[in-house]
Amino acid sequence: MDHRSDFSADMTAAISSVWGRLAKTPIVRGEGSRVYDVEGRSYLDFTSGIGVTATGHCHPLIVQAVQEQAAKLLFGQMNCMLPEKTVEYAAAIRDATPDSIDTFFFANSGSEAVEGAIKLARVATGRPNVIAFQGGFHGRTAMTMALTSSKGIYREGYQPLPSGVFFSSFPNAFSDQCDPDVSVDAALADLERLLKTQTMPSETAAMLIEPVLGEGGYLPAPKAFLQGLRKICDRTGILLIADEIQSGFARSGHMWALESSEVRPDILVMAKGIASGLPMSAIGAAAELMSKWKLGSHGGTYGGGSPLAMAAGLATLRVIREEQLIENAAREGDYLSERLRDSLSRLPHRTDVRGPGLMVGVELMAEHGPDKELVSLLQQECLNRGLMLLTCGIGGNVIRWIPPLNVSRDDIDEAISIFDDSLDAAMESRATVALTS
Numbered sequence: 001m002d003h004r005s006d007f008s009a010d011m012t013a014a015i016s017s018v019w020g021r022l023a024k025t026p027i028v029r030g031e032g033s034r035v036y037d038v039e040g041r042s043y044l045d046f047t048s049g050i051g052v053t054a055t056g057h058c059h060p061l062i063v064q065a066v067q068e069q070a071a072k073l074l075f076g077q078m079n080c081m082l083p084e085k086t087v088e089y090a091a092a093i094r095d096a097t098p099d100s101i102d103t104f105f106f107a108n109s110g111s112e113a114v115e116g117a118i119k120l121a122r123v124a125t126g127r128p129n130v131i132a133f134q135g136g137f138h139g140r141t142a143m144t145m146a147l148t149s150s151k152g153i154y155r156e157g158y159q160p161l162p163s164g165v166f167f168s169s170f171p172n173a174f175s176d177q178c179d180p181d182v183s184v185d186a187a188l189a190d191l192e193r194l195l196k197t198q199t200m201p202s203e204t205a206a207m208l209i210e211p212v213l214g215e216g217g218y219l220p221a222p223k224a225f226l227q228g229l230r231k232i233c234d235r236t237g238i239l240l241i242a243d244e245i246q247s248g249f250a251r252s253g254h255m256w257a258l259e260s261s262e263v264r265p266d267i268l269v270m271a272k273g274i275a276s277g278l279p280m281s282a283i284g285a286a287a288e289l290m291s292k293w294k295l296g297s298h299g300g301t302y303g304g305g306s307p308l309a310m311a312a313g314l315a316t317l318r319v320i321r322e323e324q325l326i327e328n329a330a331r332e333g334d335y336l337s338e339r340l341r342d343s344l345s346r347l348p349h350r351t352d353v354r355g356p357g358l359m360v361g362v363e364l365m366a367e368h369g370p371d372k373e374l375v376s377l378l379q380q381e382c383l384n385r386g387l388m389l390l391t392c393g394i395g396g397n398v399i400r401w402i403p404p405l406n407v408s409r410d411d412i413d414e415a416i417s418i419f420d421d422s423l424d425a426a427m428e429s430r431a432t433v434a435l436t437s
C-alpha cells in the first residue's frame, strides 16, 4: 500500500458509514475551545465531543500527565496487577463523589459502565427488572439499547432487546404545557402505577435515571421528582442508579447534577468528562453494595481502566479544582442562557432555554409542534460560520450547548454573535423557500 499524507475522499470511504458527522473535513488539532481542520479552518467547538473534552482540547496539564504516564506504564491488567495510577485515582474520585459512594469499578465507555451497574444492581438485590425513564439515553450495547428510549433509531432493527426493562414517564412541563408541579405529580403517579401493575418492587432491582436528560432534550429532572424517586426507592428497596455520564464532572455547575436536589444515588455511573478525552468510565457504590459482586463475576481485559486514562482522570480532577471549573460552569452557564434568551426573543413561537451550568438546551417550537427544520438549518448555518453545535430531543428540535468547562466569556460572546447571524440566515432561507414553493 502506498503512503499518502494528503487527505482524500477515498480515505474517508474506508470509515463505516454508520457514523453521522457534523464537520466533514478531518480535524488535525485542538486547543481549548477550538479545533482546526486539514484545510486550516478553525471551529469553535461547543460540542466538546458530546461532553468529553471537559477541560478543553489538549489542556497542557492533561497532555503532560498522559505523556509522563506513557513513558512509565501503558497498561496493567487488573487481574494480573494493580497499577499505581488506578489506586491513586480511586482514592481521588472517592473524595469527589457523594458520601454514599466509596468504592469504584473502572471501565472504558459509558455503555459498559451502565451495563455493569445493572449487573451489580441485579446481583445485589436478587431482583431481575429495571425501570428506565422515557427519553433516556444510556448507550448502544444490547442492554443499554434496551434501556434507551430517546429515539427509535437506536432500537429499530435490533429487536428483540434484552428483557426486564420497563419505562416510566420523565416530567416535561414545557412540552406538556403544564405547571411543573403537575408534571412531577403525574410522572410519580405513573411510576407508582408501573410498580403496582407491571413490575412489582419485589422483582425490581433498580431505577436508572439521567438527572438531566441528555440525548432526550437537555431537560433537567425537577428536584421534587428526584426526591420522589428517592422516597420510593427507600420504601421498596429498589436501588437508585444515577447515570451522570453526561451531566457529571462539573458540567451542571455542581460536581454532580444530583447535588442540586440533595438526592443521594445508590450507584453512580460516570464517563465522558472524567478524563478529558481518554476513554474511561466508572461505577461508584457503597463498599457493602459493591461487595455483592462475586469475585471474577464482572471485569474485562481493559476493566480497571488504562493507566493513561487514570493519569488524565487525576489531572482532570486537579484542573476542575484548581481552575474552579464548577464555579465557571455555573457562572458562564447563566451568562450563556441569558444571552440565548435574548437572541430567541425575536422568534414568533414558543422557545425554551434551560439546563444547569454548561449543559444548556435551546428548544424551538413551530406553530403546531417541534421546529426541527429551523434547528437543522440553524445548526448548518452555525457550522458554516465556524461554530460546532449538536442537536438533541425526541423531536430533533433542541440545540445543545456543551462548551468546555473552562470556556471564556469571549468565546461565548463570539459563539452568540455567530448564532445570531445564523438565526437570521436560517429564518431568511426558510422564508425564501416558502415564497418560491
Ligand SMILES: Cc1ncc(COP(=O)(O)O)c(C=O)c1O
Binding pocket: 050, 109, 110, 111, 112, 114, 137, 138, 139, 140, 210, 214, 215, 243, 244, 245, 246, 247, 271, 272
Ligand atoms: C447519559 C448517557 N449515558 C450513557 C451514554 C453512553 O456512553 P458511551 O457512548 O460512552 O457508551 C451516553 C453517551 O452519550 C450518555 O450521554
